[in-house]
Amino acid sequence: MIGELVERCRKGDEISPRVRLGFYGYAGSEVNWAAGKFPADADGLVSLADLAECDEEVVDDENEIMIPWVVGENAHGGTPMKTAFEQVISIAENFAQNHPDSFPPVIVNITDGVPTDCNENDLATIVSPIMNIATTDGAALVFNVHISPDESTPVFLPSPNDALPDEYAKCLYAASSILPESLATIGRQQHSMTIGEDARCFAFNADSARLVKLLSLASSGGGGEDRQA
């Protein structure tokens, strides 16, 4: 996903400084900056131009993709999702206030587990303040991406009546933004994606490159948009 963003912003030998990202990992009982070699700026974000300098790569042989290795693995202990959401809310709020004309912040929560610091049923309430953050270009979006070794059918941008693999998926689904119609249209028209009415920004074991496709089209033309992951 980072690699795709970098390639999308490349203009010859330069990287167009259109996107900033924040990487926050949550494990044990802490939420920490997760992009070790690339320090965060005062806003708690890092410019894509800095990330493009990444010279460590992993090769995904299965898909023949060279992925920049920005975020190391650090899974242990608990899953303090509530704390993570709260921290990212403040970063997104701060960003939206300072960049009111920008593309709104997008929060992508990637998880393989169930929160350990709150009840999973409370997730929708916990993320609700994020959905009140907006710039002139629209409201902030929350994408929840659930990765699981479970072999259930992948789900991407499901609509209210679509089947979800389990109860926890339903909680994450409820804590995900409704996909704006403009994004849905782009997905359907440009990428032949099947997206139903009132689809939500939720993916279960789905290819994250598809998500980037949506986002990069959505932000086209907008100046200085920022995203967080």
Next chain:
Amino acid sequence: MPSAIQIISKLRLMKLKIPSIGMNPHNYVVTPSGSNLKRPKSWAGNFAVVVPSVRGDGEQKALRFFLAKTPSHITQVTSFINNNPHVSLVNCKMFRNTLTMKNGETVDMMEMDFIDGNTLDDFVIDLLSKGDTSVLVDLAESIRYTVNELVAAGFYHGDLSHSNIMVADPIPGSSFQSRIRLIDYDAVLVKGVQAPPNTKEVGHPNYQHPSRKTSRFTLVEDVYFSALVVYVSLIATSINPKLWESYHSKGDNLIFQNQRDDLRDITSPVWIDLEKIQSKFPGETGKALDCLKKAIKYPTLEGSNFLSEIEEWFSLGSRIEPSPTPDPLNPLPPGPDPYPGQEPSPQPRPRKPKPKPTPSPKPTPKNSPTPSPSPQQRKKPQPLGPDIKPILNRSSKNVHEIALEEAQERSRKTKSELSRVIQKWKETVLPSKVDISVSTDGGVIGGQKPEVIRPKIKELITKADTKPKKRKVSKKTKKPPTAPVPFSKLKDKKIVIDGTNILHEAGQKNKFYLQPLLELVEQLESAKVESINIVFDASTPHKFSNEEDKEKFNELVSNQKERYSLSPKATEADAIILNIAYQNNALIISNDFYQDYEESLPKEYQWFSKSHITSSQAMDIWTLNTTFNNEFLE
């Protein structure tokens, strides 16, 4: 559809070498990035990744890989450019399926001439850093002229912007206008396109009227609106470079920005600053400002007075010469209307497309600064039409006198060229209100829908399947002499196509692709054939290279039964084709010679032998030939 990182990774795995593949005889070495020799230098947009390269024969080429669906009308755009060369259009060729991804997905590639130069915004930044604002007027005028010429020729660039207009490095002795290049043809509409393009590209939002929709073609209004945005930005910056400092954001716009509502609301900050310098717009350029202002107030451009307003000056007026140094203390007065009290319909110069220019400017080291033309160069008369004298001294009072004389001379003619062009365009391209959702039925826009032969397949089978034989797709060894068949000779003819054979011809390794067949159909439609009927073998759906094509094929066969017919299982399509052709006096397009039917269907075979056309596809272009004789050509 592939992602940008997939394409870049693929090129890296190929060690930046693209071998000759399919119809493309060339190989390429992709130019590496300055910071990492293992990865390509690349530019990405929403729809494509572009990499510079050196072709096997040493030519520099830009290679464009499509990230979204390749626009369906792109072949028509490329062939338009080949047939109507213009110095500002970049030669390009489509090559299908150039890269194959690990998952089997293929990526189309467009090969384009490489342009040594700068995008419009970078060019302006360069000028401003040197304090050289005088070139901006010439630049604006050159773009205006280029757009007018291309509209007159039938080329409507639907996405004019800072990044799709380039200024090539100068070639000594050539005019400034000859340096303008338009790139990115995804949203282009060209004269004569019959079926609506599937591109949903609506152009860069910082250059488009808010009423621009995805559900229709590019309109001439869209082209002029975006050209006005560019033009006014450049003229305004030449008067007050501070506007650029305040309103330009790098890589995103010139001075107008959609997010600030600059193209919706003429009270936004940039407009307040423009009001202040309005009286300083040189000569008639102030009219462009007025025109843009009015256009923004229209809820929709289509059907508004916008076109007639554009016609008042922007699309016709004589060239404004650059002033060497803008003089804010003594600005040129707005000036009287050069055409006082008379019908405002001066004729534009009828400008024929220029002969093909030398394809690509001499490669220069990328880091060399872009030299600006010297004032002497700029003073050189621009290539104006035969009936216009260049106005060399803008401060002379003769400017308006000359303009008046010219206008009077031209006013004898009653209808302006532009009106004709627009009218013609509307007639040939857009006879009805174009909204793809309502006018795609049958895929025909413009002209009458060809009458369709309805084959009575069941009837035919009983007559035809006397002796089912194994299909032979391969050409017979004994081949009679051939003669080329121009598409134009097929006007008003009925055509029957051996669909499976054509798919085979255009396919690769026995895998079928639908697009080439659709292109052949489009070409036939453009030639105004009376009817087209395509018959396929029952097994055809199983031979498509991908699910998408197969699905599309099945849709065609079920939704357009009058044109696309699948022969029933266990029957020969060949016999059906021969029968339909015989009964309807139709010409047959197939590379099969049907010799097996000489005895079993003698009359049909005899008709066939007088009506046979073979087809071949190379470089995405279909060529037709006759075989036995070419009586029907006469």
